Amino acid sequence: MQNKIYLFLFMGLLISACTPATPSDPVAEERDAIEALPRPKVSITTQYGEIILELFNETPKHRDNFLKLAQEGFYDSLLFHRVQPNFMIQGGDPDSRDSVPPEQYLGMGNAENRIPAEISSKFIMRQGALCAFHTGIGHHPDKSSNGSQFMIIHGQPLKEHQVKDLSLKTKVDYTSEQIKLYEMYGGTPQYDNMYTVFGQLIEGLPVLEKIVQAKTYRSIEPTLPDRPIEDIRMVVKIIDAPKVAS
Numbered sequence: 001m002q003n004k005i006y007l008f009l010f011m012g013l014l015i016s017a018c019t020p021a022t023p024s025d026p027v028a029e030e031r032d033a034i035e036a037l038p039r040p041k042v043s044i045t046t047q048y049g050e051i052i053l054e055l056f057n058e059t060p061k062h063r064d065n066f067l068k069l070a071q072e073g074f075y076d077s078l079l080f081h082r083v084q085p086n087f088m089i090q091g092g093d094p095d096s097r098d099s100v101p102p103e104q105y106l107g108m109g110n111a112e113n114r115i116p117a118e119i120s121s122k123f124i125m126r127q128g129a130l131c132a133f134h135t136g137i138g139h140h141p142d143k144s145s146n147g148s149q150f151m152i153i154h155g156q157p158l159k160e161h162q163v164k165d166l167s168l169k170t171k172v173d174y175t176s177e178q179i180k181l182y183e184m185y186g187g188t189p190q191y192d193n194m195y196t197v198f199g200q201l202i203e204g205l206p207v208l209e210k211i212v213q214a215k216t217y218r219s220i221e222p223t224l225p226d227r228p229i230e231d232i233r234m235v236v237k238i239i240d241a242p243k244v245a246s
């Protein structure tokens with residue numbers, strides 16, 4: 001009996017030794033390494049308070065561009081020039097620094113560069129998502145981003161069936177967790193797969209709520225823009241991130 005046990009163990013070891021090791025997946029290993037890196041953090045301060053955002057390492061071009069502009073002070077004193085409840089707040093237009101309200105239309109200014117799209121199904125336009133702006137697929141079919149303008153999503157809660165219905169239009173196959181996020185916090189799933197999501201609000205949701213409720217010129221006259229009557233200027237600072245090359 002004992003000899004049979006030894007023979008069984010020997011055969012098991014022999015089979016294990018002859019079984020080839022599972023080949024490594026360089027792509028998966030690189031992805032896991034990126035996900036393990038600490039995410040840079042930035043703050044956006046207005047008269048309503050401070051918002052803190054994490055930037056995603058999985059969108060390196062957008063991450064580095066935002067950090068570079070923040071480091072240079074590019075965003076300081078620019079406006080949140082467009083606010084829409086249940087949708088988003090938008091800022092980063094360099095033309096907004098000295099613009100005359102409400103006649104001057106904002107939203108076309110740029111930091112003189114475009115950023116290739118880094119759209120990932122992993123990141124959705126849930127409430128608090130930091131998204132790069134572009135003026136529409138009609139103008140930019142490659143979905144490349146404006147070099148400085150960004151949006152922070154406000155959105156509204158949705159039912160599961162609403163998210164699934166929208167997924168048929170956007171061609172996004174949501175995970176059960178993503179559907180729950182839309183149900184709990186809201187967002188704008190109708191724009192998924194159109195804009196690059198490169199960060200997420202982690203502190204300061206009440207500040208976002210205050211900004212998005214600011215009274216706009218459009219609330220007085222429907223033909224005027226969604227620009228707040230009271231200027232909402234920003235100061236953007238890097239809280240925690242590797243030094244960005246100039």
